[in-house]
Amino acid sequence: MSEVTLHEIAHARTGDKGNRVNVSVIAYRQEDYPLLVVQVTAERIRHLFQARGAGTVRRYELPLLKALNFVVDDVLEGGVNGSLNLDGHGKSLSFLVLTLPITRP
Amino acid sequence: MTDLVHVGCGAGFAGDRTDASGPVVEALAASGATSYLIFETLAERTLALAQLERRRDPGAGFTPYLADFLRPILRRCVDSDIRIVANFGAANPMAAGRRAVAVAEELGLPGLKVAVIEGDNLLEEHGIDAVRGWRNDENADLAGRDVIAANAYLGARPIADALGRGADVVIIGRCTDSALTLGPLLHEFKWSPPAWDRLAAGTLAGHLIECCAQVSGGYFADPGKKDVPDLDRVGFPIVEVAQDGGMVVTKPAGTGGLVSEATVTEQILYELHDPAAYLTPDVTMDITGVRLRNEGRDRIRVEGVRGHAPPPTYKVTVSLEGGFLAEGEISYAGPNALVRAELAADVLIKRVKGLGINQPVRCDIIGAVSVLDSDQGQSRRSAVLPPHGDYRVRLSGTSNDRATAERIAREVLALYPTGPAGGGGVRTSVTSRVRTVSSYVPAELVRPRISMLESGS
Numbered sequence: 001m002s003e004v005t006l007h008e009i010a011h012a013r014t015g016d017k018g019n020r021v022n023v024s025v026i027a028y029r030q031e032d033y034p035l036l037v038v039q040v041t042a043e044r045i046r047h048l049f050q051a052r053g054a055g056t057v058r059r060y061e062l063p064l065l066k067a068l069n070f071v072v073d074d075v076l077e078g079g080v081n082g083s084l085n086l087d088g089h090g091k092s093l094s095f096l097v098l099t100l101p102i103t104r105p
Numbered sequence: 106m107t108d109l110v111h112v113g114c115g116a117g118f119a120g121d122r123t124d125a126s127g128p129v130v131e132a133l134a135a136s137g138a139t140s141y142l143i144f145e146t147l148a149e150r151t152l153a154l155a156q157l158e159r160r161r162d163p164g165a166g167f168t169p170y171l172a173d174f175l176r177p178i179l180r181r182c183v184d185s186d187i188r189i190v191a192n193f194g195a196a197n198p199m200a201a202g203r204r205a206v207a208v209a210e211e212l213g214l215p216g217l218k219v220a221v222i223e224g225d226n227l228l229e230e231h232g233i234d235a236v237r238g239w240r241n242d243e244n245a246d247l248a249g250r251d252v253i254a255a256n257a258y259l260g261a262r263p264i265a266d267a268l269g270r271g272a273d274v275v276i277i278g279r280c281t282d283s284a285l286t287l288g289p290l291l292h293e294f295k296w297s298p299p300a301w302d303r304l305a306a307g308t309l310a311g312h313l314i315e316c317c318a319q320v321s322g323g324y325f326a327d328p329g330k331k332d333v334p335d336l337d338r339v340g341f342p343i344v345e346v347a348q349d350g351g352m353v354v355t356k357p358a359g360t361g362g363l364v365s366e367a368t369v370t371e372q373i374l375y376e377l378h379d380p381a382a383y384l385t386p387d388v389t390m391d392i393t394g395v396r397l398r399n400e401g402r403d404r405i406r407v408e409g410v411r412g413h414a415p416p417p418t419y420k421v422t423v424s425l426e427g428g429f430l431a432e433g434e435i436s437y438a439g440p441n442a443l444v445r446a447e448l449a450a451d452v453l454i455k456r457v458k459g460l461g462i463n464q465p466v467r468c469d470i471i472g473a474v475s476v477l478d479s480d481q482g483q484s485r486r487s488a489v490l491p492p493h494g495d496y497r498v499r500l501s502g503t504s505n506d507r508a509t510a511e512r513i514a515r516e517v518l519a520l521y522p523t524g525p526a527g528g529g530g531v532r533t534s535v536t537s538r539v540r541t542v543s544s545y546v547p548a549e550l551v552r553p554r555i556s557m558l559e560s561g562s
Contacts, residue, residue: 015376024374084467
């Protein structure tokens with residue numbers, strides 16, 4: 001067993017629409033995709049964004065693209081039009097997701 | 106009938122580079138295939154800001170860099186029979202169309218046919234009371250609210266119709282970004298419902314290139330993990346679409362950037378929510394069966410997209426006055442910089458409260474934790490950071506009136522003589538904001554119409 005950050009095994013991209021962002025998390029290697037499915041849960045993502053008031057988190061699995069897609073409600077603290085954050089779009093949030101610790105067998 | 110269409114992208118947002126379309130046009134011309142060049146310059150909020158401009162000046166309100174985008178490539182496009190589709194129209198498609206005609210005339214290109222598509226502006230079509238009455242996704246009560254804009258996302262059909270009427274350049278306002286690509290494909294391949302899988306393929310092709318370099322190495326580099334060659338001259342993308350819906354994403358040879366399975370996967374999922382139901386007025390796209398195949402350097406084949414009937418409604422972005430955002434920044438560097446920056450932040454918060462401003466304000470320390478933090482700064486408070494460094498304090502706040510917003514920003518400026526030691530590099534700004542909500546209206550309320558303009562000698 002070893003612990004790595006998600007950044008070691010996956011890449012990610014954020015997009016925004018209104019007060020909702022989606023974050024894709026994509027495994028570099030097919031054999032790491034099952035680790036994402038088991039460990040990068042909607043609950044962990046919600047916890048990561050909790051301080052920012054994140055609401056519902058939905059997770060979609062895309063095995064053919066070795067990717068997960070998360071849709072996070074209300075994480076922009078007022079949305080791109082109301083946010084006080086310098087990054088009102090939440091574009092940098094993909095790299096917050098990539099800080100998650102992952103346990104590798 | 107044409108069996109292959111190439112669509113290149115010349116811009117993925119209003120401020121995109123104006124010198125990257127040249128290599129795309131050269132590659133399209135050299136391919137010999139039926140070719141189109143699209144420009145996508147309209148973000149979610151851009152249109153409301155453009156609407157405010159049009160209120161001030163009836164001849165304004167279209168994309169500010171229209172001429173800068175067209176001038177470098179228009180002659181080459183005409184010579185090579187590459188037609189252009191662009192959402193340059195923003196709040197004023199007709200004025201944008203006239204500007205495009207003027208550019209053609211400046212360049213000595215007579216007889217250029219420019220189609221202008223209007224009808225997305227539902228505030229103009231149906232009036233403010235109707236717009237206020239539509240249910241919106243935030244259940245916001247719009248009674249008495251100043252509605253700046255209400256624009257429906259038009260689909261690809263009117264673009265195909267404009268091309269059918271012989272347009273060399275099609276100018277539209279709000280439409281789905283993917284419609285800029287799907288329109289030409291509907292026109293060339295005569296695709297129509299219920300060929301949903303093909304409409305979905307055209308929509309995916311458009312979705313892949315609508316953010317331009319974001320599929321070809323832009324917004325992607327993470328040195329050591331995801332390396333991108335020659336990012337300073339990243340190539341803009343081209344999608345090659347076949348009559349049967351097969352497609353390859355690529356970019357011009359000799360440009361920087363890369364097209365790989367990883368870049369394409371990131372862009373497929375960009376701004377996508379339910380992957381089985383990406384809704385447009387033309388088709389409901391399902392990408393859950395999509396597979397990618399590497400077909401050589403910078404060539405990725407995308408297959409397996411499926412389509413279903415579209416929803417019976419159009420999405421409408423309703424824009425409301427959103428007050429003002431005040432921002433100010435000041436830097437502290439060297440020994441004990443973080444402690445001085447924290448003191449400055451503390452002073453700013455106390456000052457704003459002392460002014461009796463009750464709207465929330467936020468203080469960040471850039472260089473410590475900022476964009477990843479919450480408005481309350483929890484992450485920064487729990488982080489262990491070196492006191493010696495180069496930090497920048499940022500204050501932000503909002504107000505419904507400009508004078509109060511300016512007062513907030515000025516508190517940062519006032520730190521020069523009154524704040525901690527060594528504060529420098531103050532910048533302040535006050536910007537007007539727009540708030541948007543989404544409504545969904547029955548399709549029959551949206552009636553696109555086409556006008557044809559032509560350049561003279």
